[in-house]
Amino acid sequence: MKKFIIKVMLFILPIVVIAVVMEELLRKIPNDYQYKCSYLDKNSDNIDVLVLGSSHSYYGINPALMKNKTFNAAYVSQPLFYDWQIIKKYDRHWHHLKVIVLPIDYFSLYGKLEHSAESWRVKDYNIYYGISTGNSTYNYNYNSEMLTNKLRLNMGRIKSMYFNHENNLLCSKFGWGTEYTFNKRRDLMSSGKLAAKRHFFTDMNDFNENVGILKIIVNYAMNHHIKVLLYTSPAYKTYVQSLNKQHLGKTINVVKALREKYNNVFYYNWLNNKEFLAADFFDADHLDNLGAQKFTQEIDSLLFNIEKLPDNKVLPAMVSVPVQ
Template identity: 40%
Template sequence: MKKFVFKLILFLSPLLIFTVLLEVLLKNIPNVYIYKKEYLDKNAINIETLILGSSHSYGGLNPELFSSKTFNAAHSGQLFYYDNKIFNKYKDRFKSLKNIILPISYASFFGNYQIKEISHYKKNYNYYFGLGTTQSIEVIENNPKENLKKIVGYYYNNNYVTKLGWAKIFNSKESRDLIKSAHETLKWHTPDNIKSKKNQTIFKENLSTLKSILNWCRINNVNVILYTLPAYKTYRNNLNKEQLSITILAAQKIAEEYKNCIYLNLIADNNYIEKDFWDSSHLSEYGAEKLSRFMDSIIEFDVISQQRKTLNNLSQKPNN
């Protein structure tokens, strides 16, 4: 029996050593969460424009193309819940903050972290961003293909993010099929029965979370730009019309309620052509450049203040 155990240990030792080494490599990759946390720790006080949100912002808005001091704190699968967590962690340090940009996606108000496609992100925010106490074992919690991709991507290709947090991964050279990607994404972007008690609760919680950010911004005179990202026709033509309508209407009502906020519905913007899309619902670097320069122009022309002045003037005009 002892000989068997000894042989078993000898047999498993290389595998155990490899596993430990792999875990060390994965844990020591300065991943996006660590990088963005460390950047905000050091530079929150200087940020003038803060980009939050999901992959639509993460790959769609390049801070280097903004005139103001901008940082992209978005990430794939980042719902309002973690936008709010990150914002609350640093809000007292945002001494220079003038603008926040946040996407209102088709799935924004009906998303939560019970969805299997994004549930695994929770551990990353908790462990790497310091937003919880959950421990992470990368070797076990990620599939081998993803682990290898992460190691090769960083240690060999340095496939990471830019200094200001914009994702490099939505590169047109590695674009996805525009038909297939729409079908795959819409399967989890469109929940069954949005009028169910569960989905109505999720909607209300997401709306309340978003408004908590907006309330702070209103008190502290920070402008908020909400936007719906341009989408390719294979995605937008297959959306649940009721879900889309509820989402857009909610965003429009928020913009009416908060005078420091505007909502831009760009989902069908015909300025974006096929090469501007990485897949059916994400922009490539070409599309990101268009969107970033457009958003910068909104900020530079102070569109929100101009809109506020117009509304004030209209309200002060006597009725004939």
């Protein structure tokens, strides 16, 4: 029996060593989470405008085009829970922060990252931001690169970094996502229907929890004399027309109620804005790099108006655009 145990251990040991080495190699590959955390560690004291949210703001707002010192801390599938955790992580460093920019879209108040098809992203906040999951059920995968992705994908990432010396960062210096360029544009017809279907959630427990987190963010901002610009992102008609109107209306009503209650909250709905044409979109619910330039200019102009005002409930232009 003793000999058998020794043989098993000798068989397992090389596998464990390889796994540990691979985990270490994977963690040393530069990525956007690691970059954004490092940037905020060094620069959160000097940021005037903080952009948070999901891929809609990650690809849609380019801080390099804005007058104020702005950083885009949004990311793909980033929910309100992690927006709040990022704010809280740098609680003592927002000395110059004037405005938080946060998209509240069709899906923003529904669902959690841990419950989604992209739950593997939870480990990126754990490993690279040092932010623990909001899930009460611990999952070892949330602390491992090796256990989260398939072996073939991990091997490909190691080859890309250490053999091909490829750049693995997908964001700009100020956190804007650079991948969605006009020359890679996807079909706007099919992507609209698929995205609307993918973004439909029905879990009211998640809805109530997300509304609570949004209120926490707004209250934090109010107590720290920070204004909050909430907005609904521009989208192409094939996405808008495929949305569940009741689902969308419930979300917009929450935002309207916050705007009415809190003097530091401003809201604008670009969902049906006719200024954004097919040529501005990468797919039906994301702007491409040219659309992002256009949208960033609108956001920047709006922020200029907000900064000139004392805390106000609403600017004249900030009205909801109904879904057709």
